[in-house]
Amino acid sequence: MSERIQTSTIIDFAHGRLTPEESLGLLKSIEEDPRASEELDLVVDLMNEAADPQSRLFAAPASPEKPIIVRTVRVLVDRYRSHPFLYPAGAFGCIAAALLILISANLLLADKLDELTGIDRTAFTWNARGTDNSDIAGAYFFFTNGEYAKSLILLDRYLRLEPLGDLAPYAHYTAGAVCLIDSRQGYFSLFQTHDKRRVLEALQHLSFAVGQTSNRRLVEESRFLRAKAYLMLHRPYEAIAELDTVRTLSGPRSEEAIQMIERIHALTP
């Protein structure tokens, strides 16, 4: 029995890739092999179809027709885009609408208590300004330049070296304030939130400050900041408790504490 003819040889033969001698040899084999003859016919049919420019044999399958709504929208969009004034006006309108949505969403999602959490940097710096330790002085310098991370590193170093030092309560107070200021997060002043981890860190520092000092002014300031921290954590009742303590100390923050308590009551159901 003769050897089976390879399909690839038949394809090469049909495309004229064999030598005349090989082609004649293959033709002889094809004459004796009906299967190969059939295969050659199929190869020739495929070759003819491939050569026909109108044939859809190897063309990409036609994509299914889109629903009428999609087609109508596309027509309208095309017309709208080709209009000389409508397109720029529409683009401007879209941008304005997007901004409006962003601002509305920001107002709707904003925390009601957030307006009470603002910390004035100049309001507490007097406490740190009087210190003469170089770390605390450096921390104060970085803080005033808005470099909160560097400021915290210096304060942390001081507190690790002298946890019970004379200036430790001041360092804790400053670190707490820096943490609170640094906790604020937002996107281009939109969708303002607070970093919970940072706020908790601040609360810890301020607790140490309160516990380690007998200075009434420092206790008052630390408790006032603790109230702000609780507001940042959406815990208004704990904030009220801190503000109540500030009120009883009868210091410079007393009036402000009373006002804040009233506003918290007004804002919380």
Next chain:
Amino acid sequence: MSDKTPTRYPEPAPEIKAMWTVAYRKYFGLWTNLAKTSGLSDDESKDVVQSIITGILCEPKREFESLDHVRNYVAKSVFNRVKVVRARNGKKTAWQEDTEIRFAIHPDEYSGDEAKLRESLCAAVRSLSRKDFSILKMRFFSGFTLAQVGEFLDMPISTVKSREDAILRKMRKKLHRSGF
């Protein structure tokens, strides 16, 4: 032009002309490809095939049982005729000049069977897997060699060869089922 009056050859019988019409359309590409293997240009190859067919139609010395028979006979004749054409340096004989126009057999409309075959062929190709379709397209549409297909699809040549074999076997089965 020669002053000699060309010989008038009888018109072939309708059934013979019909068979040759189908054969011409189906195998013309194959025959010209074979002529090209002898180093002829496109036009020369077409001339060689035309001259063989016209010669057979003008002086029918043998009867053809089937299309396969026609295919193989003309294919073999191509290789012999190449030598003759080369020897004549492209000049045509009297019967070629006279009969090529009268016996021109390249109708544009396909017969019912041919159209059905084309449809079945398309359906068979569409039923192939994506990879098989790619192999077939590269081999027939893009004219890639086995090695090129192997390189493109990152497959050994032997795998492409066996895949090709399986594809055509599958397609033949489908065409058999469609009555071809």
